Amino acid sequence: MLNLINGVLHPKKVVAQLVQQGVSHYVTLPDSETANMYEALLAEPSITIVPVAREGEAIPVAVGLFVAGQNPVISIQNAGLFEAGDALRGLALGIGFPLVMFIGYRGHNRHGDTPDSAAIFLEPYLHMWRVDYFVVESNDDLDRVPLAFDLAKKSNQPVAVAIGTEYAEPEPVGTGQ
Amino acid sequence: MITYADACRVINESRGDAVSVTTMTQTKYWNEISSEPDLDASISNAMSKASSVALGVALGDPERKVLCLDSDGSLLMNLGSLATIAGMAPENLYHFVFNNGIYAVTGGQPVPAPGVEYTKVALGCGYKSAHRFDDIESMDTALPGIIAGAGPVLIEIIVKGEPARAGGVDQTWESNAKLPLQLRALRARLTGTDDWGSGGYYI
Numbered sequence: 001m002l003n004l005i006n007g008v009l010h011p012k013k014v015v016a017q018l019v020q021q022g023v024s025h026y027v028t029l030p031d032s033e034t035a036n037m038y039e040a041l042l043a044e045p046s047i048t049i050v051p052v053a054r055e056g057e058a059i060p061v062a063v064g065l066f067v068a069g070q071n072p073v074i075s076i077q078n079a080g081l082f083e084a085g086d087a088l089r090g091l092a093l094g095i096g097f098p099l100v101m102f103i104g105y106r107g108h109n110r111h112g113d114t115p116d117s118a119a120i121f122l123e124p125y126l127h128m129w130r131v132d133y134f135v136v137e138s139n140d141d142l143d144r145v146p147l148a149f150d151l152a153k154k155s156n157q158p159v160a161v162a163i164g165t166e167y168a169e170p171e172p173v174g175t176g177q
Numbered sequence: 178m179i180t181y182a183d184a185c186r187v188i189n190e191s192r193g194d195a196v197s198v199t200t201m202t203q204t205k206y207w208n209e210i211s212s213e214p215d216l217d218a219s220i221s222n223a224m225s226k227a228s229s230v231a232l233g234v235a236l237g238d239p240e241r242k243v244l245c246l247d248s249d250g251s252l253l254m255n256l257g258s259l260a261t262i263a264g265m266a267p268e269n270l271y272h273f274v275f276n277n278g279i280y281a282v283t284g285g286q287p288v289p290a291p292g293v294e295y296t297k298v299a300l301g302c303g304y305k306s307a308h309r310f311d312d313i314e315s316m317d318t319a320l321p322g323i324i325a326g327a328g329p330v331l332i333e334i335i336v337k338g339e340p341a342r343a344g345g346v347d348q349t350w351e352s353n354a355k356l357p358l359q360l361r362a363l364r365a366r367l368t369g370t371d372d373w374g375s376g377g378y379y380i
Contacts, residue, residue, distance in 0.1 A: 025236070025237075027233075048236075050236065050261075050265060051261070051264060052229075052257075052258075052261045053257030053258065053260045053261045054255075054257045056226070056255070057226070057229040057255065057257065057258055057261055059226075060220070060223065060226035060229035060230045060233065061229045061230070061232055061233040061236075061261070062233060063230050063233060063360070064198075064229070064230040064231060064232060064233020064234040064235070064236070064237060065233040065234070065236060065237040066233075066237075066364070067218070067230075067233070067234055067237070067360050067363050067364045067367065068233065068234045068236075068237025068238040068364075068367050068368075069237060069238065069364065069367055069368040070236075070237040072233075086223060086224070087223055087226055089223075090222040090223030090224075090226075091220075091222075091223045091226065091230075093377060093378065094222050094223070094353065094356065094357065094377050094378060094379065095356060095357040095360055095376075095377050095379075096357055096374075096375060096376020096377030096380065097376075097377070098376070155376065156373070156374055156375065156376025156377065157376055157377070
């Protein structure tokens with residue numbers, strides 16, 4: 001399939017955004033788009049990775065962390081967000097939880113003819129739940145990440161950041177990326 | 178066989194200033210005797226997620242003990258949370274499972290496998306220890322020592338099922354506002370700051 005995304009998304013730059021936002025915990029079930037992000041997070045001592053066995057656990061674990069005074073985000077794939085629908089309804093939306101949800105946008109290609117139903121349904125699904133979202137496809141879009149945090153805080157609602165490309169390989173040490 | 182009321186009473190006697198995260202039938206009994214209502218959260222509108230919320234609180238405030246009052250039907254819906262909890266290994270988490278073998282709130286239908294031994298599942302996942310009680314005297318004797326020790330611990334309580342009264346689950350705007358209000362009160366208590374404003378459908 002044609003890669004129609006311009007540019008690349010470097011995981012260290014996203015990690016830097018999380019550090020800037022004071023994120024304490026990254027609750028995640030790794031997926032094919034975010035594997036390199038996981039590796040980059042392992043090198044960031046200020047953020048604790050909390051691996052979950054199923055995506056539906058991610059939002060409630062984040063709720064508990066937030067109630068205890070922490071500042072979590074979650075990272076799951078679009079297919080996993082569908083599985084997590086009841087937690088999104090009953091907890092994130094139901095309690096007014098200012099949570100930034102990083103969602104792997106598997107199948108996204110900007111071409112509009114993706115055969116991956118996980119991509120086809122993601123944005124309609126977010127609209128259905130009335131969840132605002134930002135699509136991040138490359139480093140050029142990273143200014144949308146702080147916008148997502150700001151919107152979540154102002155609205156006391158979950159906000160999604162749809163990661164529309166696979167994170168790039170970690171940059172070699174000393175490249176200044 | 179243990180009654181819900183006795184089990185909740187005995188747990189509360191060993192509670193200290195622990196956070197409680199409850200769900201389903203035991204919530205009603207817990208609310209009647211809880212010595213620290215500001216430290217209680219009843220996960221009433223997201224079935225099966227009590228264990229996951231409790232894990233988050235335990236990780237977020239490792240100096241405070243967290244009691245999760247879960248049930249068998251709920252845990253079966255979120256059984257992977259046992260592995261998630263074991264993986265993070267919070268020493269301050271005590272996971273009670275009220276096992277009645279039925280879906281009480283829907284009228285008493287049996288769960289898919291009423292014979293599941295949750296202690297064995299928890300140990301297989303990697304919990305530090307697990308205990309099973311079917312009489313209140315044994316539970317009363319052992320529980321202080323269990324809670325004084327390190328978690329994660331699963332405590333399975335064999336209780337007499339109480340199929341729901343007519344009327345089913347309470348779903349009103351007021352009842353659904355309880356959870357967001359409880360969680361804000363709990364965050365204020367744990368952090369000392371009341372900084373979580375209104376939001377969501379109910380408040």
